[in-house]
Amino acid sequence: xxxxxxNPRHLVRRRGQEARLRCSPMKGHSHVYWYRQLPEEGxxxxxxxxxxxxxxxxxxxxxxxxxxxxxxxxSILRIQQVVRGDSAAYFCASSPLAGAGDTQYFGPGTRxxxx
Amino acid sequence: AQSVTQPDIHITVxxxxxxxxxxxxxxxxxxxxxWYVQSPGQGLQLLLKxxxxxxxxxxxxxxxxxxxxxxxSFNLRKPSVHWxxxxxxxxxxxxxxxxxxxxxxxxxxTILTVHP
Numbered sequence: 001x002x003x004x005x006x007n008p009r010h011l012v013r014r015r016g017q018e019a020r021l022r023c024s025p026m027k028g029h030s031h032v033y034w035y036r037q038l039p040e041e042g043x044x045x046x047x048x049x050x051x052x053x054x055x056x057x058x059x060x061x062x063x064x065x066x067x068x069x070x071x072x073x074x075s076i077l078r079i080q081q082v083v084r085g086d087s088a089a090y091f092c093a094s095s096p097l098a099g100a101g102d103t104q105y106f107g108p109g110t111r112x113x114x115x
Numbered sequence: 116a117q118s119v120t121q122p123d124i125h126i127t128v129x130x131x132x133x134x135x136x137x138x139x140x141x142x143x144x145x146x147x148x149x150w151y152v153q154s155p156g157q158g159l160q161l162l163l164k165x166x167x168x169x170x171x172x173x174x175x176x177x178x179x180x181x182x183x184x185x186x187x188s189f190n191l192r193k194p195s196v197h198w199x200x201x202x203x204x205x206x207x208x209x210x211x212x213x214x215x216x217x218x219x220x221x222x223x224x225t226i227l228t229v230h231p
Contacts, residue, residue, distance in 0.1 A: 004158070006158075031217075033217075033218060033219070035219075035221075041223060041224075042119075042221035042222055042223045043159075043205065043207075043219070043221045044221070045218045045220065048218055056218065091158060091159065093159075093219075095217065097217075098217045101147040101166035102209075102217055103149075103161055103164065104161075104217070104219065105161075106151075106158040106160070107158050108156075108157055108158040109157075109158050
């Protein structure tokens, strides 16, 4: 059973461009979480999605950021008009269930650099 | 709101020495607690978790953690550290209720350096 896959692993964008990050959850997992890790900081929750639904986006900036998890295909985190402050590692995690004690399995992350 | 504090940003130990990484949490209900490890350039791997029962939890790679409700702590321990344990360690609390549905709140992380 393949683990959580994220691509690209590294992404370089210039200010004002769009960044599109992909996450394929583990087989059988229908719950996806996105976290952001800024330099020298721990991971911060951004958004929680189930298939075709955003359940909790309380950690996601109101502007420029969006997420989706379509019925078919990977989950996408999209950042429009990137700024230097968006440079970070973005991690996706998936889980078969969504309880507080359920294990989340993390992907290797996408490291975004904004020039 | 829940929070997690890892007081030690960086810890250095000698190979073979014992290890304890501290974690304190703040949460209004029974916490679900996790320890993850992150090697450089990699994702997070679960070491162990606690949500009920025995307060001493065994994990992978010889790690264990003890939940102490009176101290709001969940410290990670290992009796003898190996050079391959050098990594960054994150403590996290799982949130329940409302639309939170298990999202994790992480501490700032502790970087472990192991000297030969």
